Amino acid sequence: MADFDLIVIGAGAAGLSVTAGAAQLGARVALIERGRMGGDCLNTGCVPSKALLAAGHAARAVREAARYGVLAGDPVVDWDRLRAHVQGVIADIAPVDSATRFRAMGATVIEAEARFVASDAVSVDGRRLTAKRFVVAAGSRAAVPPIDGLDRVPYWTNDSLFDLTARPDHLVILGGGPVGLEMADAFAGLGCRVTVVEAGRIAGREDAELADGLRRTLRLHGVALQEGVAVVRVEPGPVLVLADGSRIVGSHLLVAVGRAPNLETLDLSAGGIQAGARGIATDRGLRSLTNRLVFAAGDIADPAGIGPRAFTHVGSYHAGILIRRILFRLPARVDYSALPRVTYTDPELAQVGLTEADAIAQNLSVQLLRWPMGDNDRAVAERDIAGLVKLVVSRGRIVGAGILARNAGEMISQWSLAIAQRTSLSALAGLIVPYPTRAEAAKRAAGMAFAPRLFTSRVKSLVRLLLRLP
Numbered sequence: 001m002a003d004f005d006l007i008v009i010g011a012g013a014a015g016l017s018v019t020a021g022a023a024q025l026g027a028r029v030a031l032i033e034r035g036r037m038g039g040d041c042l043n044t045g046c047v048p049s050k051a052l053l054a055a056g057h058a059a060r061a062v063r064e065a066a067r068y069g070v071l072a073g074d075p076v077v078d079w080d081r082l083r084a085h086v087q088g089v090i091a092d093i094a095p096v097d098s099a100t101r102f103r104a105m106g107a108t109v110i111e112a113e114a115r116f117v118a119s120d121a122v123s124v125d126g127r128r129l130t131a132k133r134f135v136v137a138a139g140s141r142a143a144v145p146p147i148d149g150l151d152r153v154p155y156w157t158n159d160s161l162f163d164l165t166a167r168p169d170h171l172v173i174l175g176g177g178p179v180g181l182e183m184a185d186a187f188a189g190l191g192c193r194v195t196v197v198e199a200g201r202i203a204g205r206e207d208a209e210l211a212d213g214l215r216r217t218l219r220l221h222g223v224a225l226q227e228g229v230a231v232v233r234v235e236p237g238p239v240l241v242l243a244d245g246s247r248i249v250g251s252h253l254l255v256a257v258g259r260a261p262n263l264e265t266l267d268l269s270a271g272g273i274q275a276g277a278r279g280i281a282t283d284r285g286l287r288s289l290t291n292r293l294v295f296a297a298g299d300i301a302d303p304a305g306i307g308p309r310a311f312t313h314v315g316s317y318h319a320g321i322l323i324r325r326i327l328f329r330l331p332a333r334v335d336y337s338a339l340p341r342v343t344y345t346d347p348e349l350a351q352v353g354l355t356e357a358d359a360i361a362q363n364l365s366v367q368l369l370r371w372p373m374g375d376n377d378r379a380v381a382e383r384d385i386a387g388l389v390k391l392v393v394s395r396g397r398i399v400g401a402g403i404l405a406r407n408a409g410e411m412i413s414q415w416s417l418a419i420a421q422r423t424s425l426s427a428l429a430g431l432i433v434p435y436p437t438r439a440e441a442a443k444r445a446a447g448m449a450f451a452p453r454l455f456t457s458r459v460k461s462l463v464r465l466l467l468r469l470p
Helices: 013-024 039-043 046-063 079-097 099-104 178-189 208-220 312-327 356-361 377-381 413-420 425-429 439-447 457-467
Strands: 004-009 029-032 108-110 114-118 121-124 127-136 140-142 170-174 193-198 223-227 231-235 239-242 247-249 252-255 259-261 279-282 294-296 301-303 340-343 348-353 367-372 388-394 397-405
Touching (some): 004 013, 013 029, 013 099, 013 127, 013 312, 039 079, 046 079, 099 108, 178 193, 208 223, 208 388, 208 397, 279 294, 294 312, 348 413, 356 388, 367 439, 388 439, 397 413, 397 425, 397 439, 425 439
Parallel strands (some): 029 108, 193 223, 279 301
Antiparallel strands (some): 114 121, 140 259, 231 239, 348 397, 367 388, 388 397
């Protein structure tokens, strides 16, 4: 008899969610974690980054308060108290992810490293543990590019950034994706000089029009952007030497060029588990292609070759799929067509479904609907009109939505639901939205689809005829 019904490796978002569901449904489940409970999201990712962003945005609000007639002066940032704020937020949330809580649910929590020794067994602290099923949710870490000299200079990744032992005079950020841009916005708000270096364009996965709006705002916030140029060498300083021969001298360097799955210590080959540079190869149901006892979830999963999605909410989504498949033997599979993502700058850039470029690449016949935040009364009232709502419509249905606006991450969920449920555009245009809210901009964008057909000479003639009736 196997020692456990289920062994989960990794106590990040995916592993914790699978463990909680399995334990509360009566399964004999072991959760194995070699590091800190809560994984990257709690300790070095989503939680501390949003705490730091909140501080940066608060400092900027004080600095810009005069536009509302409030005279506050330039803020003073106490870096010791700032660090305490970030660490305090982690500490406040940590009990939810603690070993104590999961043991109380009935799970066996083992704080050690696991590696496969057979298709149905792992070794943990010299003990051989077997299970009927395994979920590998070991997560990912910051990728470090093979740039000449980078290994000879000190640099931050998200793993070390939030110690905040010193105030950066000039923070140079390598990478213009979500992490790089969020930290650029945060540190610029805190009064630091910031330069972002990106080999392609910033926010490369996002709609180019919305990324352009974000680019303008970041520059207004004081962030210097170097796009379309690669770093060929890093020298002490740090100094980044670019392909065009120019040099950027900073006081601190943050490497934020993407993620790499934590595969190395698992000894997957001993378990007969196929994996590649992007993670563990699985089918769309997250089952290993080569070991039917093993599933993968979160950042480490590469379902059907479409690549990992390194978001905490994807880990929770994967967990729901695995609970249905492993415990209830129900069919369930990954579908990312309505998967939202958010870059938490100010304004936020939120995206779900297809971008304009995605739709063109798929040869779809689409209609693009836009509504600028400058025409939104709430944005005007708050003197914060940067941004745009952009909808991608095909055959009367929303297939993609992008929002650049304050709190765009809070606004995107209705469009995720609309895509997932194939809601008609007319229903979305007829939605009653409270006034004044920024969410009204999205309703207005949807309504733009019907304006050309409504305000025509033919319709006007019909209205004049109807008005003559008693």
